[in-house]
Structure formats: C-alpha cells, structure tokens
Amino acid sequence: MLIIKDLHAQVEDKEILKGINLKVNAGEVHAIMGPNGSGKSTLASVIAGKEEFEVTKGSVSLEGEDLEEVSPEERAHKGVFLSFQYPVEIPGVSVTNFMKTAINETRKAKGLEDMPANEMLKLIRDKSELLEIDRKFLSRSLNQGFSGGEKKRNEIFQMAMLEPKVAILDETDSGLDIDALRIVANGVNKLKSKDNAVIVITHYQRLLDYIVPDFVHVIHDGKIVKSGTKELALELEEKGYDWLKQEAAV
Amino acid sequence: MDLKDKLISSFMAFEDNVDVEHPVHDVRTEAIKNFEHKGFPSKKEEAWKYTSLNSLQKIDFSIFPKQENAIEYKDVKKYFIHEIDTYKIVFIDGVYSSHLSETTHDGVDICLMSSALTKPMYKQIIDVYFNKVASNDESLTTLNTAFSREGAYIYIPKNKMPKKPVEILHFATGNEASIMLQPRNLIIVEENAEVQIIERHQSLTSNDVLTNSVTEIFAAESAIVDYYKIQNDTANASLIDNTYVDQKGKSHVKVHTFSFGGKLTRNNLNFFQNGEFMDSTMKGVTILGEKQHVDHHTLVHHIEPNCESHQDYKGIYGDSSTGVFNGKIIVDKIAQKTNAFQQNNNILVSDKATINTKPQLEIFADDVKCSHGCTIGQLDEEALFYLQSRGIPKKEARALLMYAFANNVLESVRIPELKTRINKLIAKKLGVNLGFDL
Numbered sequence: 001m002l003i004i005k006d007l008h009a010q011v012e013d014k015e016i017l018k019g020i021n022l023k024v025n026a027g028e029v030h031a032i033m034g035p036n037g038s039g040k041s042t043l044a045s046v047i048a049g050k051e052e053f054e055v056t057k058g059s060v061s062l063e064g065e066d067l068e069e070v071s072p073e074e075r076a077h078k079g080v081f082l083s084f085q086y087p088v089e090i091p092g093v094s095v096t097n098f099m100k101t102a103i104n105e106t107r108k109a110k111g112l113e114d115m116p117a118n119e120m121l122k123l124i125r126d127k128s129e130l131l132e133i134d135r136k137f138l139s140r141s142l143n144q145g146f147s148g149g150e151k152k153r154n155e156i157f158q159m160a161m162l163e164p165k166v167a168i169l170d171e172t173d174s175g176l177d178i179d180a181l182r183i184v185a186n187g188v189n190k191l192k193s194k195d196n197a198v199i200v201i202t203h204y205q206r207l208l209d210y211i212v213p214d215f216v217h218v219i220h221d222g223k224i225v226k227s228g229t230k231e232l233a234l235e236l237e238e239k240g241y242d243w244l245k246q247e248a249a250v
Numbered sequence: 251m252d253l254k255d256k257l258i259s260s261f262m263a264f265e266d267n268v269d270v271e272h273p274v275h276d277v278r279t280e281a282i283k284n285f286e287h288k289g290f291p292s293k294k295e296e297a298w299k300y301t302s303l304n305s306l307q308k309i310d311f312s313i314f315p316k317q318e319n320a321i322e323y324k325d326v327k328k329y330f331i332h333e334i335d336t337y338k339i340v341f342i343d344g345v346y347s348s349h350l351s352e353t354t355h356d357g358v359d360i361c362l363m364s365s366a367l368t369k370p371m372y373k374q375i376i377d378v379y380f381n382k383v384a385s386n387d388e389s390l391t392t393l394n395t396a397f398s399r400e401g402a403y404i405y406i407p408k409n410k411m412p413k414k415p416v417e418i419l420h421f422a423t424g425n426e427a428s429i430m431l432q433p434r435n436l437i438i439v440e441e442n443a444e445v446q447i448i449e450r451h452q453s454l455t456s457n458d459v460l461t462n463s464v465t466e467i468f469a470a471e472s473a474i475v476d477y478y479k480i481q482n483d484t485a486n487a488s489l490i491d492n493t494y495v496d497q498k499g500k501s502h503v504k505v506h507t508f509s510f511g512g513k514l515t516r517n518n519l520n521f522f523q524n525g526e527f528m529d530s531t532m533k534g535v536t537i538l539g540e541k542q543h544v545d546h547h548t549l550v551h552h553i554e555p556n557c558e559s560h561q562d563y564k565g566i567y568g569d570s571s572t573g574v575f576n577g578k579i580i581v582d583k584i585a586q587k588t589n590a591f592q593q594n595n596n597i598l599v600s601d602k603a604t605i606n607t608k609p610q611l612e613i614f615a616d617d618v619k620c621s622h623g624c625t626i627g628q629l630d631e632e633a634l635f636y637l638q639s640r641g642i643p644k645k646e647a648r649a650l651l652m653y654a655f656a657n658n659v660l661e662s663v664r665i666p667e668l669k670t671r672i673n674k675l676i677a678k679k680l681g682v683n684l685g686f687d688l
Contacts, residue, residue, distance in 0.1 A: 048639050052631070076641035088636040092657030093650060098640070101650065106641040141654075158640060 001026045001197050002047070002166050006058035009046045016042045018222035019058065024166065027194040031208055031233060032201045034219035035241045040201045041085055043219070044170045047199075048082035049075045062166065076102075077109040079165030079196075083155040083172050090142040095154065096124060098142050099161050106162065127160040131187045148175030156187045163191070168199045173207035185210030205237035218244055253307040253430075254289050258282065260313045261396060268399055274367055277381050281395035288389035300574045300606045301516055301545040306488055309458050311430035313397075315343035319423045321454070323350060329452050330417060333667040336448070337416045339402040343423055344431045346400065350419075358412050363401035363434055375405065379438055383466050383496040383522060390518075391492045394464040398434035401463075406443040408470075415446040415665060420463075422487065424455020435465040437475070444474040446665060453487035465493045469501040471525065476504050476664055482511040482675055485540065492518045499525030499554075506663060507534040508672055509544045510679045520549040521559065523585075529558040535656045535672075536563070537679045538571035538603075545574035552585040552615075559589075564656045565596040567603035578610040579620060586615050592622040597629060597655060599648070649682040 002024040009017040016039050024030050034040050046053050047060055049072035060067045062078055070078070090098070103123075104114045115123070128138060131153050143151050152172050159167050169188065173181055188211050192198060200211055208216075208230060216232040217224045218241070225244055226232065236244075251259075261282050268275060290307055291298040319342050330338065337360045340350035346362055353361045366372040367380070381398075385391045402418045422429055431451075439445050453459045469475050481489060489512055495503050509515055521530040536544050550559040565573050575594045596605045609622040629651050637647035653676060663669040 048635075050635050052635075071644065072635060072638035073641050073643045073647075076639055080639075082639050084636060084639075088630070088633040090633060090637075090651070090654050092654035101646070102637075102640040102642055105643060105646060109641070109643075162640065 003061045008057035009053045009055050011053050016222055024197045029198045029213045031213035031216045038219045039222040040219055041170055044168045077106050081159050081164030081167045083169045085170040087143045087151045089144045091144045093142050094139050095142055096138045131157045132183050149180035156184050166197050170201045173202055205233045208233050258286055278396050281392040284392040285389055309428050311428045319343055319425050331668055335414050340419045342421045358410050359405040360416055361403050363403045366403040383494040390462055390490055391464055394432045394462050397432045401434040404437045406439045406445050408440040409442045411444040418449045420451045422453040422459040424457035428458040431461045433463045437467045439469050439473040439475050441470045442472045446476045448478045450480040451489055453484045459487040462490045467495045469497045469503050471498045472500040474502045479507045481509040481515050487512050488514040490516045495521045497523050497528050501528045504531040509536040515544045517546045522551045523553050523557045526554045526556045532561045533659045534563040535659045536565040539568040542571045547576045549578045552581040552588045555586045561592040563594045564659050566652050568599045570602040573605040575607040581613040581615050581618050583614040586617045588618040590620040594624040596626045646682050649680040
C-alpha cells in the first residue's frame with residue numbers, strides 16, 4: 001500500500017532522512033521507534049507532504065502512485081492521514097465546521113456532492129461516541145484551550161471521520177494519561193481493518209501494549225537501523241537505544 | 251481650478267438654495283471660513299502622514315447633483331439587508347429618495363436632516379445638538395459643516411426603541427461624471443433609549459465618487475447605540491468618514507467598521523466620554539487587495555472616571571494594498587479607574603502590502619488600566635499544513651485561517667442577518683466558498 005524507497009529529505013540544507021526503506025501493506029500496523037532527533041517526525045511530515053522538507057532522493061508511493069508532486073490536501077484525498085504531535089490551535093473555527101469543511105472538500109475532490117447535513121450529523125455523532133467525546137466539545141474552537149489529551153483524542157476523531165488508508169500517528173501517546181491512552185488506542189483499534197494500515201510513531205512501548213504492531217522499526221540518524229516484530233519494542237524498553245546506536249556505528 | 255477653490259466658489263451658489271436666515275447658516279459660514287483658512291490636510295500633518303488626498307483633489311468633481319436620478323429597488327436590493335425589515339433612509343447622488351426609503355415619525359423620528367434643519371418644530375433640538383460634538387478645527391469636518399444640508403436625522407426619545415434597525419444608504423449613480431457628496435447625519439438617542447443603525451455608501455458607476463461624511467451621535471444616560479458601517483465600495487469610490495460620538499453616563503456605544511472595498515477610505519472615529527460608568531467600543535475588520543487604502547484613525551477621550559473603552563481592529567492586506575491604524579487614547583487627570591483596551595492585529599498576505607500601525611496614549615491619571623498591542627504577521631505555515639493535511643485545499647485553508655483571524659470581531663454584531671451578510675462579504679473578498687455557514 002505505502003512504499004518508501006531510499007528516501008532522503010532535508011530542511012534548510014540539513015539532511016535528516018538518509019535513506020529510509022519501508023513497505024507497509026494493507027491490514028498491517030507498523031511501529032516506528034527511535035531516540036529524539038532521529039527523524040521519526042520528519043518521516044511522518046514528508047509522507048503527509050509538508051513543503052518545508054525537500055525530498056532529495058528516493059520516493060514515497062501510495063498504491064503504486066508516486067506522491068512526489070502531490071500536495072498535502074491531495075494526499076489527504078488519496079487517503080493519507082497524519083495525527084499531529086502538536087495539533088495546531090485555530091480559534092474561530094469549531095471542530096464541527098472544520099470537519100464538515102474537510103469532509104466536503106475531500107468529497108468535492110472526488111467529484112461528489114456535499115454530504116447531506118443529517119448524514120454529516122449522524123457521522124459526527126457516531127465517531128464522537130467512539131472516542132468518548134462530549135457533544136459540547138464539538139462546538140468549541142479547534143484545539144483552542146484543549147488539554148493535551150483532548151487534542152490527541154480530537155486527532156483520532158478526525159481520523160475516524162476521514163477514514164484514511166494510511167494513518168500515521170505521530171507520538172499520539174505523548175501527554176496522555178492512562179485513561180485517555182486507552183480511549184485513543186481503543187478508537188484506533190476499532191478503525192483498523194484489512195483494507196487500511198497504521199504507522200505508530202512513539203518513544204515508548206506503552207502505547208504498543210494497546211495498539212499491537214505487526215512490525216517494529218527503529219530509526220537512528222535518518223535510517224532504519226533495525227526491524228523486527230513486537231518483541232523488538234520490548235527489548236528496546238529494557239535496553240534503551242544505545243546498543244542499537246553502537247551497532248549502527250559499526 | 252483645484253477642488254478647494256471650486257468648493258469655496260460653490261458656496262455662494264449653495265447659499266441660493268438654503269435658508270440663510272436660519273441660525274444654522276451662521277455655523278456654515280463660520281465653517282467655510284475655517285476650511286478656506288486650512289484647506290485640505292496634507293501629508294505634512296502627522297494625522298495624514300500615510301494618507302494622501304492629492305490625487306483626489308485633481309479630479310473635477312461635480313459638487314451639486316443637477317437632477318434627481320431614479321433607481322429601481324430590484325437593481326440595488328442586494329445592498330440592503332433585505333432579509334429583515336428595516337427603516338430606510340436612502341439618498342441617490344445626495345438627494346433623498348422617497349421611493350426607496352421608509353421613514354417614520356411614530357414615537358421616534360427617523361427622517362431627513364433637510365427637514366430637521368429647516369422645520370421650526372426641530373429648531374430647539376438643532377440648537378442644542380447640531381455641530382456640538384463635530385470638530386470646528388478639523389478641515390474636512392468643517393468642509394462638511396459648511397455644506398451641511400442633507401443626510402439622516404434620527405431622534406429616539408427617552409425609553410424608546412425603534413421597532414427595527416435603521417439603514418442609511420447613499421448611492422452614487424455617476425449619471426453626470428464624477429461627484430462629490432457630503433452627507434450630514436445627526437443621531438440623538440435620549441436617556442435609556444436604543445437604536446441600531448447600518449450605514450453604507452455605494453457607487454453604481456465607474457466614475458469617481460468622493461464622499462466626505464459627518465455623523466454626530468449623542469447618546470444620553472443609559473442609552474444604547476449600535477452603529478455598523480459597511481465599506482465595500484467600488485475601485486473608484488473614496489470615503490472620508492468623520493464620526494463624532496458624545497456619550498453620557500452608563501451609555502453603551504459600539505461602532506463596527508467593515509472595510510472591504512473602495513479606493514481610499516479614511517475613518518475618523520472620535521468618542522468623547524462625558525459621564526461615568528459607560529463604555530465605548532470600536533471594532534473593525536479590514537480586508538484589502540489591489541491598490542486599496544484604508545486609514546483608521548480612532549480617538550477615545552476619557553474625560554470622567556470609571557469608564558471603559560475597547561478597540562479591536564483586525565486587518566488582512568493583500569496585493570499592493572495599504573492600511574493605517576492610529577489609535578489615540580486620552581485619559582484626563584480626573585478620569586481615574588479608566589479601563590482602556592486597544593488591539594490592532596494585521597496579516598500581510600503579499601510582499602507588496604503595507605500597514606502602518608500606531609497606538610498613541612496620552613494618560614494624565616495615575617490609577618488606570620490601559621493596554622494596547624499591535625501585531626503584524628503572516629499566516630501560520632504550520633496551521634496551513636494542518637488544514638491541508640485534512641484535505642482542505644491551500645486557497646480554502648488560507649481563507650479559513652484569515653476568517654478565523656478576523657472572526658472574533660463579528661461576535662459582537664447583534665443583528666444575525668447582518669452577521670451572515672458580513673460573513674458572505676468576507677468569504678467573497680477572500681475568494682472562497684467555504685461550504686458552511688461561517
């Protein structure tokens with residue numbers, strides 16, 4: 001579904017990704033781990049199409065289509081979703097209106113009419129229940145004054161609304177207490193199917209107890225230095241990253 | 251002949267058409283002398299540093315419309331807030347249009363300045379209020395005073411409120427080349443009375459139009475006045491709006507200015523707080539493109555203790571547009587416990603756009619809260635990426651962010667249909683259909 005080949009990316013002449021290779025099939029959950037500054041979030045942003053990063057070599061393709069010339073919004077229309085590590089606060093635009101705009105713009109791009117209002121309301125109701133989101137929350141300005149947990153829950157709510165093919169969760173667990181973590185993970189698990197894929201970026205094993213990965217990859221200095229199954233995450237939890245850094249240096 | 255000379259020499263012709271025996275004419279005569287002495291303001295004056303009237307003065311404006319021009323309602327319906335019932339005072343090329351208007355004398359007076367300035371029954375009120383808060387010093391105001399004859403006259407007696415909002419509309423048809431208009435409005439809201447007013451100047455021509463308007467507003471004790479100015483005129487229409495507000499204790503006066511169009515717009519908005527426990531609110535949304543220019547000059551004079559003022563102006567400047575915000579707050583020595591708030595935030599969406607913003611505080615009291623802030627920035631790239639990553643195209647995402655930026659100014663608009671209209675104007679100005687009712 002998502003194939004990343006020898007991906008190199010830089011920002012302001014500083015190379016951050018130095019040859020990432022990754023193949024994600026439908027129905028799979030991949031975890032990407034690694035120390036701070038290793039390039040995890042950059043990889044997420046590059047997949048979502050952030051223009052600040054320049055791809056100097058390699059490619060990202062979704063269902064066989066190279067995404068190089070594809071804008072962030074078109075990537076979203078094709079089914080790429082990024083749950084932000086730091087969701088942006090947008091005062092003056094309610095969660096509901098934001099989702100309506102996002103859904104209808106996506107439909108427009110596919111040549112569809114706007115979603116009828118009653119259908120939209122039902123969808124919002126169903127998906128907000130999935131994430132245990134209070135109705136009042138939906139009329140608040142997007143992310144403004146939200147707690148860390150509320151922001152992340154809101155991200156997964158958006159994912160539920162947009163039903164992406166590939167969802168990248170960038171440190172969705174950071175800033176979450178154990179209850180919120182359970183709700184968010186539960187939401188992701190319910191959205192998982194044989195037709196979509198999830199990439200979980202995290203520092204810690206904790207989230208992976210709830211969202212169980214099929215594969216675990218470790219990024220260090222812009223490259224995947226080790227891949228394995230979920231047991232690798234447990235090993236990292238126990239031993240830290242240093243042994244991998246040393247291994248990579250050899 | 252330049253415009254100043256033309257205006258001065260036209261004054262005699264003007265006198266043929268007004269009652270020179272009426273005491274108001276002494277005020278006019280004094281005013282034309284002042285204007286003759288001062289002339290048009292130049293960029294050498296601090297208050298006009300960023301706004302030049304030079305090119306306007308070179309245009310051969312017609313000072314008096316020669317005939318009454320008729321317009322069909324269906325052709326101008328879109329300029330009215332037609333979704334609701336309103337009183338309407340409508341002028342075409344400066345001449346009252348009874349056909350398009352709906353005035354009243356039912357408990358309140360919503361009618362014409364020309365009547366108020368001539369009919370004996372209004373004489374007492376005119377003596378008390380006419381030209382009493384407007385400046386005798388500011389040259390454009392004196393110019394308007396000299397030629398004051400027509401405009402809106404609104405008198406709301408004690409404890410009264412008109413059944414519906416009032417719309418004041420000025421159309422310029424351009425049937426006879428370029429035209430200069432000088433409407434004069436007088437609005438008196440007595441104790442505990444209330445009124446909502448929507449004002450708009452609309453050119454229907456590609457000929458040049460220059461409007462030099464003066465509005466005097468008197469809000470007595472506990473009166474409530476909501477004044478909305480819609481400035482969305484054509485590329486050849488310029489407006490100098492001089493508004494003076496005299497407020498008494500416990501009154502609440504709000505002026506909202508929505509500036510989306512026109513060639514050159516200058517808003518001189520002056521509040522004088524003659525009493526205690528009142529508040530004055532000035533809010534504005536400015537969205538400009540092309541070579542448009544808007545200059546907001548505000549003044550709040552805190553004369554008595556225990557009062558508040560709130561100013562919140564948001565500006566979005568694209569293309570080669572230019573903006574000015576100059577907010578002056580004076581707090582007199584006895585005006586203790588004043589709470590004055592001023593905010594001016596701007597976004598430049600083009601490399602060629604310019605904004606000059608300047609808070610100007612003169613505080614003589616020592617126990618006051620005065621805050622002011624101005625910002626000039628660009629759209630947040632991270633926010634833009636966030637919206638795009640949810641499938642919202644860049645153009646719409648930019649519009650959504652600009653809308654969000656200006657949005658809080660609309661919260662205090664108390665006429666829902668007007669708010670909807672402003673939202674639509676904003677969406678149109680930003681060139682998007684956002685697909686939901688903003």
